[in-house]
Amino acid sequence: MNPQIEILLTAVFMSAACALPGSFLVVRNMSMTSDAITHTVLLGIVLGFLLTGDLNSPILIIGAGIVGVLTVWFTETLDNTGLVDSDASNGLVFPLLFSVGVILITLCADSVHLDTDSVLLGELAFAPFDRLMVLGKDIGAKSVYFSMFLFALNLIFVLVFYKELKFASFDEIAAKTGGFHPEILHYALMTCASITAVVAFQWVGSVLVVAFMIAPPAAALLLTKRLSVVLALSCALGGTAAAWGYKLASTLDVSISGTMAVMTGVIFIIILIITNLKITINKKSKSG
Amino acid sequence: MTDLFLLFQDYTFCVVSLGSALLGILCGVLGSFAVLRKQSLLGDGISHGALPGICAAFLITLCKDEEILLLGALAGGVISLCLITLITRFSKIKFDCALAMTLSVMFGLGLVLLTFAQKLPNSSQAGLKTFIYGQASAMTSKDVFIILISTAVVLVTVAIFWKPFKLVTFDKVFSQVVGIKVWMVDFVLSFFVTLASVVGIKTVGVILMSAMLVAPAAAARQWVSRLETMTLLSAVIGAFGGVLGTAVSSSFESVPTGPVIVVCLGVMAVFSILLAPKRGVLWKLIKRKQNRKKLIERVKSFESSD
Numbered sequence: 001m002n003p004q005i006e007i008l009l010t011a012v013f014m015s016a017a018c019a020l021p022g023s024f025l026v027v028r029n030m031s032m033t034s035d036a037i038t039h040t041v042l043l044g045i046v047l048g049f050l051l052t053g054d055l056n057s058p059i060l061i062i063g064a065g066i067v068g069v070l071t072v073w074f075t076e077t078l079d080n081t082g083l084v085d086s087d088a089s090n091g092l093v094f095p096l097l098f099s100v101g102v103i104l105i106t107l108c109a110d111s112v113h114l115d116t117d118s119v120l121l122g123e124l125a126f127a128p129f130d131r132l133m134v135l136g137k138d139i140g141a142k143s144v145y146f147s148m149f150l151f152a153l154n155l156i157f158v159l160v161f162y163k164e165l166k167f168a169s170f171d172e173i174a175a176k177t178g179g180f181h182p183e184i185l186h187y188a189l190m191t192c193a194s195i196t197a198v199v200a201f202q203w204v205g206s207v208l209v210v211a212f213m214i215a216p217p218a219a220a221l222l223l224t225k226r227l228s229v230v231l232a233l234s235c236a237l238g239g240t241a242a243a244w245g246y247k248l249a250s251t252l253d254v255s256i257s258g259t260m261a262v263m264t265g266v267i268f269i270i271i272l273i274i275t276n277l278k279i280t281i282n283k284k285s286k287s288g
Numbered sequence: 289m290t291d292l293f294l295l296f297q298d299y300t301f302c303v304v305s306l307g308s309a310l311l312g313i314l315c316g317v318l319g320s321f322a323v324l325r326k327q328s329l330l331g332d333g334i335s336h337g338a339l340p341g342i343c344a345a346f347l348i349t350l351c352k353d354e355e356i357l358l359l360g361a362l363a364g365g366v367i368s369l370c371l372i373t374l375i376t377r378f379s380k381i382k383f384d385c386a387l388a389m390t391l392s393v394m395f396g397l398g399l400v401l402l403t404f405a406q407k408l409p410n411s412s413q414a415g416l417k418t419f420i421y422g423q424a425s426a427m428t429s430k431d432v433f434i435i436l437i438s439t440a441v442v443l444v445t446v447a448i449f450w451k452p453f454k455l456v457t458f459d460k461v462f463s464q465v466v467g468i469k470v471w472m473v474d475f476v477l478s479f480f481v482t483l484a485s486v487v488g489i490k491t492v493g494v495i496l497m498s499a500m501l502v503a504p505a506a507a508a509r510q511w512v513s514r515l516e517t518m519t520l521l522s523a524v525i526g527a528f529g530g531v532l533g534t535a536v537s538s539s540f541e542s543v544p545t546g547p548v549i550v551v552c553l554g555v556m557a558v559f560s561i562l563l564a565p566k567r568g569v570l571w572k573l574i575k576r577k578q579n580r581k582k583l584i585e586r587v588k589s590f591e592s593s594d
Contacts, residue, residue, distance in 0.1 A: 031388035032329050039495055081569055083510060083561050087384065088502045091328040095499030096554035099547030102421060106543045207399070211392035218385050255403040261396025265389065276378050 003128035006141040008246055010127050011260060013147035014200050015212045015238030020154040021193040022213030023231050026221065027169050032087065033190075034213045036075070036094035037068040038197045038206035043101030044068065045198075050108055061198050068194025069187060071097060124246075124256040127203045143203045150199050157192050158231065161185060166227055208257040212238050215264035219271045241267050298538075304424050305534040307432040308549060311491050312504065312526030314439040314484050317446060319505035319526070320519045321477055324457050329384070330369075330478065332498035333391040335485040337368025339398025339419060339494070343405055350408075354430065361489065365482040368394050422493035424534065424545035431490055438487045442480050446519075453477065454515055491530075492546035503553035504529065510564035529553035 025034055044064030052059045071094055078089035127143035139145075158165065167174070168182035176182060193213070200209045220233035245260030252259070315331075322328055341364020342357045349356050368390050375386040418426075446453060456463045456473040463470050485497045492500055508522035533549030562570045 026385050029382055029384055031382075031385040032332075035332070035388055035391060078561070081561065083567055083569070084506050085323075085326065087326055088323045088328040088506055091332065091498035091502040092506060092554060092557060095332075095496045095550050098495055099499075099550040099554070102547045103543055103551065107540070207392050207395045210388055211396060214385060214388045215393065218381055218389055221381070222379055249400075252400075252404070253407070254401075255396075255399040258396040258399030258403065261392055262400060265393030265396070268389065268393075272375070272379055 003141075004246075004250075006128045006144050007124050007256070008243060010141065010143040010147045010203055011124060011242035011246060011256075012239040013144070013151045014204055015216070015242045015260075015264075016235040017147060017151040017154050017196055018200060018209055018212035019216050019234035019238045020151075020158050020231060021189060021196055023217040023220070023227075023234050024165060024169055024189055025193060026214055026217040027227070027230075031214050032090055033072060033075075034193065034197070034210050036071050036090055037190075037194050038201060038209050040067050040071045040094050040097045040101070041065075041194070041198050041201065041206070043097050043104070046101050046104045046108075050104070061195070064198040065191060065194045067097065068197060069190050072187070072190045123205070124203055124260075146199055147203075150196060154192060154196060157188070161188070162228075165189065169227075204260070205257045208261045211261035211264045212241075215268050216241065219264075219268040222268075222271050222275050237267055238264065300425070301534065301538055303429055303432055304427045304538075304545065305531045307427045307435050308424060308491055308530030308534045308545070309527040310432065310435045310439050310530075311484075311488050311500065312528070312530035312549075312553075313523040314435070314442055314526075315488065315500040316504040316508070316522035316524070316526030317443065317519050318477075318480055318484050319501035319503075320508065320515065320522045321453065321457055322481055322501050323505045323509070324515075325477070326383075327478070327481065328502045329387055329498050330372075330481050331485045331488075331501045332495070333372065333387040334365040334368050334482045335489055335494040335497040336391040336398075337394040338362075338364045338486050338489060340364050340394055340401055341367070341398075342419070343398055343401035347401060347405055347408075358434065358486065361486040362482065364394065364398075365486050366479070369478055369482055418493070419489060420493050420495060421544050422489060422491050422496070422546035424491045424537075424549075427490060435487050435491075438483050442483070445476070445480070449473075449476075457515075492549060493544075496546055496550045499550045499554060500526070503550070503557040507553070507557040507560040510560040510567050525556055526553070529556060 022034065025031055041064040044067030045060045047067065048057065048060035048063030051063070074097075075086070075089045075093045078084055078093060079086045084092065124143075128141045130142045131138045132140055132142045132145055164182075164185050167178070168185050196213075197206070197209050200212075204212070216234035216237040217230060219237050220230040223233065224230060241263035242260050245263035246256060248263070249256040249259035319328075322330060338361035341360040341362065343360075344364070345356050345360020346352060371390045371394075372383070372386045375381055375389070376383055381389075452463070452468045452473055455466070456468060456470050460470055463473075481501070484501070488497055488500055504522040504526035505518070507525050508518045512518050512521055529552045530549055533552040534545055536552065537543045537545040537548035560568070562568050565571055
């Protein structure tokens with residue numbers, strides 16, 4: 001397969017995979033949690049590496065996923081003490097965990113090439129170099145398969161628990177009375193977001209993960225209030241941002257992840273302007 | 289002990305710890321307001337927005353002077369602040385969503401500009417890592433001077449406008465009724481957070497700014513309840529954390545100062561949350577146990593006296 005197509009496919013599927021848990025994060029006012037999780041995965045990776053000594057072990061991914069959920073758990077426990085409010089808890093917990101991760105890296109893993117730049121930035125341009133070998137045959141870039149798999153996983157999660165997620169996101173008290181156990185669902189969603197962040201950041205970087213998780217759903221929310229439409233639309237908008245971003249990045253020869261992140265913002269701004277223009281035009285036609 | 293004594297005679301250590309202490313004071317004071325105004329994460333968002341500002345300043349002037357890059361960072365931060373304000377004003381998007389969006393998109397823009405600049409013959413390659421983690425050990429007396437000026441400006445302004453700042457923080461509606469220009473107070477305080485974030489990048493880096501703003505204030509809040517004392521205590525805690533963090537990180541060879549400062553402040557915050565009298569979590573648990581014991585004894589003495 002053409003490496004350019006592989007990069008494009010990876011990005012499009014990643015953006016859709018991120019948009020699914022991202023939509024729920026935005027709707028539940030937990031957007032900054034995505035930022036927190038994508039940063040604290042560094043600590044999880046370091047801990048996993050210290051445990052296994054192997055940079056390619058899947059334990060690293062599991063460790064990062066666990067730390068992501070722990071971040072949310074610590075933040076909420078702190079919030080529940082009533083002594084620190086929720087965004088202050090967030091601002092305290094994740095930098096603390098991230099700092100511990102950085103300190104551990106410099107103390108224990110400095111000689112190893114655990115490059116923090118790549119954790120935060122990723123680089124899609126290198127994705128085609130990592131091939132997936134099945135029975136000795138090269139069937140394509142790993143990133144394409146991983147991103148498709150991630151998207152499928154998240155899609156299944158959202159479809160299976162759609163009613164519960166919808167209920168728990170919009171009316172938590174009613175959900176509890178209905179016996180839905182919204183806390184379990186909440187942590188399931190956090191696990192989904194953490195795993196997405198961990199798998200995605202290798203190729204697109206933490207920054208783009210946040211952009212893909214938050215901006216397309218936000219743009220979709222400007223256009224509709226129906227959750228199903230938001231989910232579908234944010235996947236579409238994320239994919240569009242990925243495609244346009246890649247085209248622009250290749251032309252200008254700049255960071256692919258950065259351009260894609262900017263594109264998600266550009267799409268949001270365009271929709272914001274259009275919706276506001278519509279409101280102004282409606283107002284004028286009503287009063288005119 | 290002699291090690292500690294020698295430490296304080298080392299010029300670099302004095303410079304870095306002074307800068308960190310001043311930053312701690314600045315963040316402690318601003319953090320008290322930021323936390324109460326639910327703007328704890330604003331520092332995080334704004335410092336991410338500084339990257340495109342720095343790169344743009346370099347690309348426009350092709351000059352790597354500290355002052356120019358700092359102005360660029362400030363411009364980037366202010367633009368991020370304006371974007372967040374505009375988004376929340378012209379749509380139903382909430383503050384945290386606008387913050388996360390602006391943060392990631394602006395940082396992405398910074399990456400684009402950075403990779404663009406790296407193709408120019410004049411650029412350096414090491415920029416990004418120091419931006420993310422800070423490079424407190426490379427702090428010069430000029431940097432400390434900039435932090436000093438910023439801290440002085442903020443402290444003086446806060447002291448002069450204490451009453452309106454306090455009123456707007458606690459009761460916006462009443463402030464408007466009394467005629468205070470709430471939007472102006474909002475803007476000034478947010479701008480100061482921007483200034484602190486930009487100035488703090490060199491010490492702790494982009495990611496840890498929110499902890500610098502939150503931890504001292506959160507710690508101070510557990511011990512006192514008046515804004516005046518909380519702000520003062522927060523400044524002291526911030527300064528102490530800065531110096532302690534610098535001292536601890538200088539005992540280890542390659543550990544960056546920023547994360548150690550954050551860990552020190554974080555530990556102080558957690559300690560305060562657990563053990564502060566009347567509010568602390570563990571304190572309350574211990575008190576509850578003591579009260580239960582007393583109650584049981586009283587009941588027993590009642591029964592035995594019958």
